[in-house]
Amino acid sequence: MTERSLAVESAPPTPEAMEAAWRRVQLARHPQRPRTLDLVPLIFEGFFELHGDRAFGDDAAIVGGPAMLDRRPVMVIGHQKGTDTESNIARNFGSPHPEGFRKAQRLMRLADKLGLPVVTFLDTAGAFPGPAAEERGQAEAIASSIKLMTGLQVPIVVIVLGEGGSGGALAIGVGDTVLALENSVYSVISPEGCASILWRSREEARTAAAAMRMTAADQLDLGVVDAIIAEPGEGAHTDHAATARAVKVAILISLQHLSGRGTADLLMTRYARLRGMGAYVETGAGPSRPPEAPSLRRRIGRLLRLPGVPRRPRWSEIWPSNDGDDESERGA
Amino acid sequence: MPIKFPFSRRAAPSDAWTKCPSCDAQVFNRQLERSLRVCPSCGHHFRMSVGERIDLLLDANSFEERDAGLEAIDRLGFHDDRPYAHRLEGSRVKTGLRDAVVWGIGAIDGQRVAIGIFDFRFMGGSMGAVVGEKLARCFETALAERIPAIVISASGGARMQEGTLSLMQLAKTTAPLVRLDESGVPFIAVLTDPTTGGVLASFASLGDVVLAEPKALIGFAGARVASDTVGEELPEGFQTAEFLLDHGFVDVVVPRAELRGALSRLLRLLPVPSVADDDRDDLDRAWSPIGALSGLAERVGGAVSESIGIDVDREPSANGNGPTEAVPAATDHEQDRP
Numbered sequence: 296m297t298e299r300s301l302a303v304e305s306a307p308p309t310p311e312a313m314e315a316a317w318r319r320v321q322l323a324r325h326p327q328r329p330r331t332l333d334l335v336p337l338i339f340e341g342f343f344e345l346h347g348d349r350a351f352g353d354d355a356a357i358v359g360g361p362a363m364l365d366r367r368p369v370m371v372i373g374h375q376k377g378t379d380t381e382s383n384i385a386r387n388f389g390s391p392h393p394e395g396f397r398k399a400q401r402l403m404r405l406a407d408k409l410g411l412p413v414v415t416f417l418d419t420a421g422a423f424p425g426p427a428a429e430e431r432g433q434a435e436a437i438a439s440s441i442k443l444m445t446g447l448q449v450p451i452v453v454i455v456l457g458e459g460g461s462g463g464a465l466a467i468g469v470g471d472t473v474l475a476l477e478n479s480v481y482s483v484i485s486p487e488g489c490a491s492i493l494w495r496s497r498e499e500a501r502t503a504a505a506a507m508r509m510t511a512a513d514q515l516d517l518g519v520v521d522a523i524i525a526e527p528g529e530g531a532h533t534d535h536a537a538t539a540r541a542v543k544v545a546i547l548i549s550l551q552h553l554s555g556r557g558t559a560d561l562l563m564t565r566y567a568r569l570r571g572m573g574a575y576v577e578t579g580a581g582p583s584r585p586p587e588a589p590s591l592r593r594r595i596g597r598l599l600r601l602p603g604v605p606r607r608p609r610w611s612e613i614w615p616s617n618d619g620d621d622e623s624e625r626g627a
Numbered sequence: 628m629p630i631k632f633p634f635s636r637r638a639a640p641s642d643a644w645t646k647c648p649s650c651d652a653q654v655f656n657r658q659l660e661r662s663l664r665v666c667p668s669c670g671h672h673f674r675m676s677v678g679e680r681i682d683l684l685l686d687a688n689s690f691e692e693r694d695a696g697l698e699a700i701d702r703l704g705f706h707d708d709r710p711y712a713h714r715l716e717g718s719r720v721k722t723g724l725r726d727a728v729v730w731g732i733g734a735i736d737g738q739r740v741a742i743g744i745f746d747f748r749f750m751g752g753s754m755g756a757v758v759g760e761k762l763a764r765c766f767e768t769a770l771a772e773r774i775p776a777i778v779i780s781a782s783g784g785a786r787m788q789e790g791t792l793s794l795m796q797l798a799k800t801t802a803p804l805v806r807l808d809e810s811g812v813p814f815i816a817v818l819t820d821p822t823t824g825g826v827l828a829s830f831a832s833l834g835d836v837v838l839a840e841p842k843a844l845i846g847f848a849g850a851r852v853a854s855d856t857v858g859e860e861l862p863e864g865f866q867t868a869e870f871l872l873d874h875g876f877v878d879v880v881v882p883r884a885e886l887r888g889a890l891s892r893l894l895r896l897l898p899v900p901s902v903a904d905d906d907r908d909d910l911d912r913a914w915s916p917i918g919a920l921s922g923l924a925e926r927v928g929g930a931v932s933e934s935i936g937i938d939v940d941r942e943p944s945a946n947g948n949g950p951t952e953a954v955p956a957a958t959d960h961e962q963d964r965p
Contacts, residue, residue: 302700305701306706424849426861426865429848432874432875432876433828434831434876435832435833435876437828437847438797438827438831439832442802442805442833461785462797462825462828465795465797465798466828469798481791483787483791484785492787493707493708493787506705507703507791509790513790517702517703569798570799570802572792572796573760573793574699574702574756575699576697577696580695580725582691582693610682610690611676611681611682613723614678614724614746615679616675616679617721617748627783627784627785627824627825
C-alpha cells in the first residue's frame with residue numbers, strides 16, 4: 296500500500312452519493328433489521344447465554360455465550376440493540392459500557408482456553424459516552440479488548456450486521472475474516488458526530504456519511520472487510536430467516552478456511568492483515584536534524600562560557616511551538 | 628538563503644506574551660520557554676511541540692529520527708470545507724512536520740529507548756495511517772532491539788478524514804503490544820494534554836506503566852458529548868489526569884519538570900531481560916524462590932540445604948545450568964499468554 300495512485304481525487308460528495316450512502320445508513324438502523332439475538336437461534340443451536348464481567352456487572356448491550364454451529368461448539372458474542380423503546384432502554388440502544396467489553400473479553404478467554412472459534416456480530420452506534428462509562432474506563436476496556444483479540448489463539452469471524460460504530464464496534468471486531476451484510480455500515484465516528492465536528496452541523500450527516508465512505512461496498516474496497524453477504528429482497532428486515540441462512544453459510548465457509556491453519560500461521564496472518572491497514576507513501580526523505588549553532592561561535596562561546604550560547608543543537612528550533620493558531624481540529 | 632549574524636540581536640516577536648488559559652496571567656514567552664512551558668503562577672502545563680519534548684526528555688544528541696519520509700495520502704478523496712490533502716499541506720507548513728507523530732531511537736540517561744512523540748498542532752494530533760504505521764514500527768523496533776518503548780501522546784483521536792482506515796489504526800498500534808508482552812519488553816505510555824478518543828482507546832491505555840501530566844484532558848468521548856448524553860452536570864475535574872488516577876487508570880501524575888527523571892528511574896527499575904527467548908527459563912530461575920535459596924545455601928555451606936532438602940550438588944548457583952525441570956520457575960510469563 297505504498298502507491299501514490301491509491302490517492303483519490305477529492306471532491307465534495309455529490310447529492311446522488313449522499314442519497315445512496317444515507318439509504319444504507321437508514322437500512323442499517325432499520326427498526327425491523329435482525330439483531331444478534333434474532334439471528335443466533337436461526338444460525339446456531341443450543342445458545343447458552345452467559346452474563347456478567349466478574350468485576351462490576353452485566354451489560355445487556357453485549358450478549359454472548361457458547362452455541363453449536365453444525366454440531367461444533369463456537370463462542371458467539373454480539374452487540375444487542377432493542378426492538379422497541381422499552382427493550383432499547385434496557386439494552387442502552389446497543390451502546391456498551393466497559394463491563395460489556397469486559398464480559399466479551401471473559402468469553403473470548405474462555406473460547407481461547409477451550410479452543411472454540413469465536414463468531415462476533417457488530418451492531419452498535421458506538422460505545423456509550425456517558426460519565427459512568429468514563430469512570431469505569433471505557434477507553435481501557437476497548438483497548439484491552441482489541442489487544443486480546445489480536446492475540447487470541449483461535450479463529451475469529453466477524454460479521455458487521457447493522458451499524459459498525461467506531462471503537463465500540465472494533466472492540467469485538469478484530470478478526471481473521473471480517474464479513475459485512477450488504478446494507479450494513481462501518482465508520483470511525485457516527486455520521487452525525489462527524490458532521491457536527493467537521494461541518495459544525497448535525498444536519499450535514501448525509502454529507503458526512505458519503506464523505507466517510509461507510510457502506511459495506513466501500514469497506515470492501517478499502518480492505519476493511521473481506522466479503523459482503525447479500526441480503527434478501529429489499530433488505531435483511533424483510534426476511535430474517537433468509538438472512539440467517541446466508542450468514543450461516545458465510546460463517547461456515549470462513550471457519551472452514553481458517554480451521555486448517557496452525558495457530559502460528561493464524562496469528563501471523565491476522566497480524567499482517569492489521570499491519571497492512573491504511574495508505575501512505577514512503578517519500579524517502581531523510582531524518583530531520585536540528586540546526587547546529589555556528590561552530591566558531593559555539594567553540595568560542597564554550598571556551599569563554601559566554602551566556603546565551605547554545606550548548607547543543609535544539610530540536611525545538613526546527614519544531615517549535617507556535618501558540619495562538621491552534622485550529623480546533625479534532626479526531627474521533 | 629538568509630545570512631545569520633552570530634551576535635545579532637533577535638527581533639522581538641510581535642507577540643511576546645502568552646495568556647495562561649487557566650489563571651489569566653500574562654506570561655513572557657521567553658519565560659514560558661525557560662519554565663518548560665509551565666505557567667509560573669498556576670502550574671498550568673501548556674502543550675509542547677515534538678521538538679520541545681525531545682529536548683525535554685532525551686539526552687543531548689541522542690535522538691535519531693526514523694521513518695521520517697512517511698506521508699499520508701488521501702485514500703477516501705475526503706472533502707469537507709476543503710480537501711484532506713489541503714489540510715495536510717496546511718499542517719505541514721504550520722508545523723514543519725510530515726504527520727502528527729515523530730518516532731526514533733534516543734536515550735534517557737544513557738538508556739536507549741524507542742520513542743514516539745505526538746504533536747497536537749498537526750491536525751489535532753489525530754491518528755491516521757502514518758501515525759499508526761510509525762507507532763507500529765516503533766514497537767516492532769523496540770521488540771527487535773529489545774529496548775523499552777515509550778509513547779508521548781497528545782491527540783484528539785482517530786483521523787476522521789481517513790474513515791475506517793483510521794479506526795483500524797487502533798488495532799494496528801495495539802497488535803505489536805501483544806508481542807512485547809510475550810518477549811518481555813516494557814512499554815511506557817505518557818499521556819499529555821489532550822489524549823482522547825481512539826488514541827486513548829488503543830495503545831495509550833495499555834502501557835505497562837501509564838504516566839500523565841497534571842490536569843491533562845484524558846477521556847474517551849468529548850466532555851460535551853458526555854454531558855449531552857446524560858443531560859446532567861459533569862463531576863468536578865471530569866476527564867483530567869487526576870480523575871483517571873483516582874479511578875485507577877493512571878499510575879502516577881508527574882509534573883513536567885520531573886518527567887525525565889521519572890522515566891529514567893522507571894527504565895532502570897523495569898529492565899529488558901537481556902536473554903534470548905529460549906533462555907527465559909534460566910532467567911526465571913534466578914529469581915524463583917528456590918533459585919534464591921540455592922544461592923543462600925551455597926553461602927551458608929549446605930546447612931540450610933539439608934534442612935529444606937535441596938541437593939546443593941544438583942542445584943548450582945543462579946548462573947549455572949541446573950536441571951530446569953527440577954525448578955518450579957515463576958510462571959508469570961506463561962500466564963501472560965494472550
